[in-house]
Amino acid sequence: MTKRLPLSVFIIAQDEADRISRPIESVRDWVDEVVVIDSGSRDDTRKIAESLGARVVHNDWAGYGPQKRFGEDQCRNDWLLNLDADEEVTPGLAAEIKARFADGSYRNADGWRVMIRDTFAHEHEPATWAYGYHQIRLYDRRKGRFSQSTVHDTVRPEAGAQIANLSGIMAHRSLKSLDFQVFKYNRYSNMQVEDMEMRGRSIPRLRLLTEFPLSFVKGYVFRRYWRYGWWGLILAMNYAHSRFLRVAKAYQTDLVKERSS
Template sequence: MARAPVSCFIISKNEADRIARTIRAVRPWVDEVVVVDSESADDTVGVALAEGARVITQPWLGFGGQKRFAEEQCRNDWVFNLDADEVVTPQLMQEILAVFANERPGFVAYGMPLKMVYPGCAKPRPLARDHWYVRLYNRRFVRFRHSRIHNSVVTGSHAVGRLQAPIHHFSMRSFADMKRKLNERTWLLVDNASPNGAGSLRLRLLSELPMNFFKYYVVRRHCMGGLKGLRYAAIQASYRYLKIYRIWRAAQQREKSSRSPLTA
């Protein structure tokens, strides 16, 4: 099989049970696979090495910082980012190989859809509409944002090509795992939220739950996922509401503290 002049990089922590599948889907057709591991307590490093990846250990730098570090470890300027719970489909592989067939890609960055797979399922729900991200790009022109909480590629004024085939995202080991991850993510967002007045946030408390349930269940088509889709939409909406509630409570505490008289 022809290889694309691309370095695939993956950041990981405690992904021994799923990173092999991610690496196997790209190893035959990319130039190298680089895994940047943030001190896993399981056998992630051993599994990645056994699958032919080059592994570098780096303590956690935040989402954007870790991915920028990983970009710099690659030997090619063209890089392809995957998370350890994502799998490239054969159709996407063919599209990426076609980008490099003439050795001169038409864009400096390419985006593609990510379609989520429910726990216990092998493929996404029908008509899945989850996310679209830039994952294939030339690091001489665009890079990941240097942010603790965000991990998006900043393309600026550069035009972005669109690939049609998806990455399959096995983001949850179970719905309990989903809740754990959302709870951790919610606290991270709360800790890094911009200061807001409690009054302005109170209005969002009324709309956040129904608005997000509609977004996930209808707009993103989890209504096509049966009971699992209903459960997924309800959990996502609940944690979106919980994020605003926690930010609102923090704002209340700040306002209360600012009104309290100084004590000797």
């Protein structure tokens, strides 16, 4: 039997029956525990997670940051690895984490950034050119916790904490269908506008003209969506639309305020 690392994995989820197995199966054989924080699934998310050996805890949805902070508190180890329900640890990343725990070098830092790369439904693994971003996902919760933001879920290290990068990749399967993507963009843009209102932020109206074309260029060129051919064109168009939608909804909110004042 493989020796399990003194590491807790936690995953927030709701109605993820069709993909909750991937993140759990990518870690369950070598970590001490997997904890799934379910915010009220109406499908078989809970049943599937438990059948794979995860411990499932219910917590009503309070926003991304608060939900992940609740997840941190449910873990029995101080060293945590956070996964989303649409992510999975690749074999290379798993081997790297195991090696660092074996020789103790994981203690060389208080938190480790992981490269998270887009992986689409027709792909087995991320393309080498796939868009990705670094986030702290392996960390000592005594030296950093997720932020309280309801929209942005980011680990905030304490002052003086040492942060380093892992070389392994985490696969990010956020797009399971175009229908799902449109629904997600619509919901998330609502949350972004609400967050801006709470913080007293506004968006210049000129961005109604510039947001779509500039975002298209960002996605198609700088995120390298062009490498995917026609599929990349679709990705860039949808990305630009999602960015424009946020600006449009913020403008709509301003119009309503002006009329009511």
